[in-house]
Amino acid sequence: MSETAFDVLGIGNAIVDILVQTEDDFLDENGLTKGSMALTSAEEQTALYEKTGQAIESSGGSAANTMAGIAALGSRAAFAGRVKDDQLGRVFMHDIRAAGVTFDSPAAEDGPSTATCLVLISPDGQRTMQTYLGACVNFAPADLSLDQVAASEVTYLEGYLWDSDSAREAFFAAAKAAHDAGRKVSLSLSDPFCVDRHRDGFLEFCREHVDILFANEDEILSLYQCDSIDAAAAEVKDLVETAALTRSAEGSLIVSGADRIAVPAAPVEKVIDTTGAGDAYAAGFLAALTQGRDHKTAAQLGGLLAALIIQQIGARPSAGVQHLLSGLDD
Amino acid sequence: MSETAFDVLGIGNAIVDILVQTEDDFLDENGLTKGSMALTSAEEQTALYEKTGQAIESSGGSAANTMAGIAALGSRAAFAGRVKDDQLGRVFMHDIRAAGVTFDSPAAEDGPSTATCLVLISPDGQRTMQTYLGACVNFAPADLSLDQVAASEVTYLEGYLWDSDSAREAFFAAAKAAHDAGRKVSLSLSDPFCVDRHRDGFLEFCREHVDILFANEDEILSLYQCDSIDAAAAEVKDLVETAALTRSAEGSLIVSGADRIAVPAAPVEKVIDTTGAGDAYAAGFLAALTQGRDHKTAAQLGGLLAALIIQQIGARPSAGVQHLLSGLDD
Numbered sequence: 001m002s003e004t005a006f007d008v009l010g011i012g013n014a015i016v017d018i019l020v021q022t023e024d025d026f027l028d029e030n031g032l033t034k035g036s037m038a039l040t041s042a043e044e045q046t047a048l049y050e051k052t053g054q055a056i057e058s059s060g061g062s063a064a065n066t067m068a069g070i071a072a073l074g075s076r077a078a079f080a081g082r083v084k085d086d087q088l089g090r091v092f093m094h095d096i097r098a099a100g101v102t103f104d105s106p107a108a109e110d111g112p113s114t115a116t117c118l119v120l121i122s123p124d125g126q127r128t129m130q131t132y133l134g135a136c137v138n139f140a141p142a143d144l145s146l147d148q149v150a151a152s153e154v155t156y157l158e159g160y161l162w163d164s165d166s167a168r169e170a171f172f173a174a175a176k177a178a179h180d181a182g183r184k185v186s187l188s189l190s191d192p193f194c195v196d197r198h199r200d201g202f203l204e205f206c207r208e209h210v211d212i213l214f215a216n217e218d219e220i221l222s223l224y225q226c227d228s229i230d231a232a233a234a235e236v237k238d239l240v241e242t243a244a245l246t247r248s249a250e251g252s253l254i255v256s257g258a259d260r261i262a263v264p265a266a267p268v269e270k271v272i273d274t275t276g277a278g279d280a281y282a283a284g285f286l287a288a289l290t291q292g293r294d295h296k297t298a299a300q301l302g303g304l305l306a307a308l309i310i311q312q313i314g315a316r317p318s319a320g321v322q323h324l325l326s327g328l329d330d
Numbered sequence: 331m332s333e334t335a336f337d338v339l340g341i342g343n344a345i346v347d348i349l350v351q352t353e354d355d356f357l358d359e360n361g362l363t364k365g366s367m368a369l370t371s372a373e374e375q376t377a378l379y380e381k382t383g384q385a386i387e388s389s390g391g392s393a394a395n396t397m398a399g400i401a402a403l404g405s406r407a408a409f410a411g412r413v414k415d416d417q418l419g420r421v422f423m424h425d426i427r428a429a430g431v432t433f434d435s436p437a438a439e440d441g442p443s444t445a446t447c448l449v450l451i452s453p454d455g456q457r458t459m460q461t462y463l464g465a466c467v468n469f470a471p472a473d474l475s476l477d478q479v480a481a482s483e484v485t486y487l488e489g490y491l492w493d494s495d496s497a498r499e500a501f502f503a504a505a506k507a508a509h510d511a512g513r514k515v516s517l518s519l520s521d522p523f524c525v526d527r528h529r530d531g532f533l534e535f536c537r538e539h540v541d542i543l544f545a546n547e548d549e550i551l552s553l554y555q556c557d558s559i560d561a562a563a564a565e566v567k568d569l570v571e572t573a574a575l576t577r578s579a580e581g582s583l584i585v586s587g588a589d590r591i592a593v594p595a596a597p598v599e600k601v602i603d604t605t606g607a608g609d610a611y612a613a614g615f616l617a618a619l620t621q622g623r624d625h626k627t628a629a630q631l632g633g634l635l636a637a638l639i640i641q642q643i644g645a646r647p648s649a650g651v652q653h654l655l656s657g658l659d660d
Contacts, residue, residue, distance in 0.1 A: 018421075021648065054398070054428045054646060057387035057421060068384070087417040087443065091348075091387060098384045113417065316384060318351065 004183075005151035006102065007075040007290035011144065011174055012063025012158030013136040014081030014096075014105075015115040016088040017275070019313060020052040022120040027128055034122065037129040037191045039163060045118055045132040052120070057088070058314045059095035060117055062190060063158035065276045068316040069283025069305055071100035073325060075290055078102040078148055082139040089114035089135070099316060105143050108135050125271035125310060133164065140166035141173045149174050150181035153290050154212070156282070159190030162198045175209035186212035188282055189219040196222055206239050212289075213240040214282045217247045229253065233260060244299065246281050251303060254295045263299035266307035276315025280305040287325065294330045301325050334513075335481035336432065337405040337620035341474065341504055342393025342488030343466040344411030344426075344435075345445040346418040347605070349643060350382040352450040357458055364452065367459040367521045369493060375448055375462040382450070387418070388644045389425035390447055392520060393488035395606045398646040399613025399635055401430035403655060405620055408432040408478055412469040419444035419465070429646060435473050438465050455601035455640060463494065470496035471503045479504050480511035483620050484542070486612070489520030492528045505539035516542035518612055519549035526552055536569050542619075543570040544612045547577050559583065563590060574629065576611050581633060584625045593629035596637035606645025610635040617655065624660045631655055 027034050030048060040048070049055075059068075067077040079096055083089035085107035092114060096103045115134040119127050139161065149155050155178040161167040175185045187202075187210045189195050195202060195215075202223060206213060213236065215223065220232040220243075229245065233255045236243040243255040251265040284302035293301075304324045308317060357364050360378060370378075379385075389398075397407040409426055413419035415437035422444060426433045445464040449457050469491065479485050485508040491497040505515045517532075517540045519525050525532060525545075532553060536543060543566065545553065550562040550573075559575065563585045566573040573585040581595040614632035623631075634654045638647060 049424060052424075052428060054389070054425045054648070055421070056644065059384070091385070094379060094382075095384045098382060314386065318384070 004153045005076070006078045006148070006153070008067065008070050008154045008156050008286050009078045009080065009148055009152035010063035010067040010156045010158070011080045011161065011170065013061045013115055013133065013160055014064060014083045014092050015061040015117045015131065015136070016092055017058050017060035017117045017119050017315065018049065018055045019058055019119045019121060019275070020055045022052065022122060024122050027120065027122070032120070032128050032130070034128050035126050036193055037131060038193070040130045040132055042132045042134070045116065045130055048130055049118055052118070057091065059092050060315050062160060062188065062279050063156055064096055065279035065315040066156060066283045066286070067101045068096065068099035069280050070287045072317045072321045073283065073287040073305070074322045075287040078152065080105050080144050080148070082108060082135045082143055083114045084108045084111065084135040086113050088116065104145065104148070108138065111135060111138055119275055121273050121275070125274050127273060127275045136167070137164045138166060139164060139170060141170045144170050144174055146173065146177040149177040150183065152178070152183060154184045154186050154286055156186045156188070156286065159188050159194050159202065162194065162201060171205070179209070184211040185209050186214065186286065188278070189213070189215040189223060192218040192222040195219050199223060203239070211241045213243040214278070215243065215245055216278055217245065220245050242295065244285050244302070246278060252281065252299050254299050256295060261296050261299065263296060263303060266303040268307050268311060271310050273313045274310050276309045277306045279315060280309040280317070284324070291325065297328045297330045300328050334483045335406070336408045336478070336483070338397065338400050338484045338486050338616050339408045339410065339478055339482035340393035340397040340486045340488070341410045341491065341500065343391045343445055343463065343490055344394060344413045344422050345391040345447045345461065345466070346422055347388050347390035347447050347449050347645065348379065348385045349388060349449045349451060349605070350385045352382065352452060354452055357450065357452070362450070362458050362460070364458050365456050366523055367461060368523070370460045370462055372462050372464070375446065375460055378460055379448055382448070387421065389422050390645050392490060392518065392609050393486055394426055395609035395645040396486060396613045396616070397431045398426065398429035399610050400617045402647045402651045403613065403617040403631070403635070404652045405617040408482065410435050410474050410478070412438060412465050412473050413444045414438045414441065414465040416443050418446065434475065434478070438468065441465060441468060449605055451603050451605070455604050457603060457605045466497070467494045468496060469494060469500060471500045474500050474504055476503065476507040479507040480513065482508070482513060484514045484516050484616055486516045486518070486616065489518050489524050489532065492524065492531060501535070509539070514541040515539050516544065516616065518608070519543070519545040519553065522548040522552040525549050529553060533569070541571045543573040544608070545573065545575055546608055547575065550575050572625065574611070574615055574632070576608060582611065582629050584629050586625060591626050591629065593626060593633060596633040598637050598641060601640050603643045604640050606639045607636045609645060610639040610647070614654070621655070627658045627660050630658050
């Protein structure tokens, strides 16, 4: 097999987050389901935004956050996603490159503006998201470099992309190119509501194309419409080569063939903002894996990075996390 | 005198800050003077931005920060400034209103984009700023409601506006309207380099129009080209009714006629980001003053809010500072 140019190529929505602290009453008053991600129109998002307090803006996007985490951990990451050439698109492009991630997708000259996600952070650190997909909706196979896919050890796909028909086509093209080149394909299920929207599609895609699956407990239970992690683990072992199932404070469970490895969560003093916890876990897991470490170490590194991210505002590590892996033994 | 609609109306540059953590070496390599604010073109700012790490965006602008602080302290604040109707302009408008500040200036439909300030935060918390003034450059008397000026107990002017000819005209118009209505005029000197650019203009404007002057030590020494705060205080007592001179860790000195009141700084555990320290001081001072408190209490409240702001990232209080004033006795 030829040399790889990247450890992981992420494909996902290119989004700028608008982060606002809020009370749970505000969620109730506006009919929002705490902890969920919902898609909205620009108008709906603006109407909600006008009711919120002072915000800060910070680059986001699930797979983009994961790639930033992978780069921060010293691995080679690339990202493909679609922004418009507008102020927030330039913010996204700056930040993903500043994180050390290769980003070659050209910005759209016209069409919808760069995607924004209004992230409402509750006092307990949980986040409720309203996403306007904007330019992301038009992500298509043409936005993808199949050479880049073939040159990446793992191609990591964000489940949220499934909400766009053309992005889904890019998914299939990427998965085929990766496997043709003898590489691995990874998928994150992203969100239980997303799974609910696309259950059959996800199951079929996983069966045929996915090697490494990431899902939190709500997502995997939604995928199998069952109510125990044991039942879900029994199903998922035949679906993909490796499944990393995250369970918040209960750590994570790695299912790989007949093996099940439970890894406890890393200690957390105070949860500030859970935005990006799952993204960070995937970053740690894939960074360790592509550096030749075993599943247990990968799950530990995922847990460490997730613990770090939920104790700060925002979804990407600021700097100085490379030491995390060196402290772990296989 | 008729009832006021606002305690303080601020007039200043409407800016979105781009906040980046940086090392001091980066400042040296790029020929930047640590702690200063310099004006740049959009191109120069972009060239520097491309070299920086991941950033977050947060509404800023000196007088706008002060108005947000005044509103957070429970006083009635309004702001006049000029944004373009673009993504960052909408961010600015959202945040100033979300802070509880009345903002009626219409957004420009064309012309330069909304102003951005690249804020480089050093490990010791000092900030070095590169500002692209954008839409602010065209701030003019027409952007100002003289009725709003006349209905505000204090009109607070940001010295930075002096860099634009049309904004300076608005300054004079506002000062005249305020005094015609029997109100007070306040000015912040903003930055020692700004003072250096406009020394004679500032001196004349103060002499004729300013009641309450805010300056830090560097600014007041620059204004009088002297090297001791005592010498500056002796001069400034004949220039304005009240001067609030801030001295970082040494607290502040209030000069009012023959009176000099020195107020120690509030305790600070760890300086995170000094962005907005002077703005916050002015907010506390003016909020207390317009609530009928004396100079000493005003200086104490200014010090408390400044101490709070430098222990967080960003220049505006997030929430919950109304209690600060109730703890102070006149």
